Amino acid sequence: MYLEEIKTILTDVLSLGENGRHLHADSALLGALPELDSMAVISLIAALEEHFDIAIDDDDISASTFATLGSLAAFVADKRAP
Structure with missing residues (x-):
């Protein structure tokens, strides 16, 4: 959904x-x-927070989040979910 x-x-x-x-x-x-x-990673998190208007807590971050582009997109989609 947010991949591109x-x-x-x-x-x-x-x-x-x-x-x-x-x-x-x-x-x-x-x-x-x-x-x-x-x-x-810190710069990327800041850019994602700004672009998608989300807040990413330290507890949200794991190696699996950044494993693939798809896993990162799924993470952002989850953070954007109502």
């Missing part, structure tokens, strides 16, 4: 350029993208 928007945000935050265009729902993120280090 998150892909754009991820590409911008991590400065992936053309490589970001090749990401899909099953693309591994954490551990697979060298650009996605601990500081980048």
Whole structure:
């Protein structure tokens, strides 16, 4: 649902350029993208909070959230659910 928007945000935050265009729902993120280090995760969370008008608590964050682009999109969809 939010996959394309998150892909754009991820590409911008991590400065992936053309490589970001090749990401899909099953693309591994954490551990697979060298650009996605601990500081980048914080920047990405801030960008997601701002773009989607959500609040992400520390307790919400786990490695499984950032496992794939699809898992990150599912997480955002869950946070946006009424």
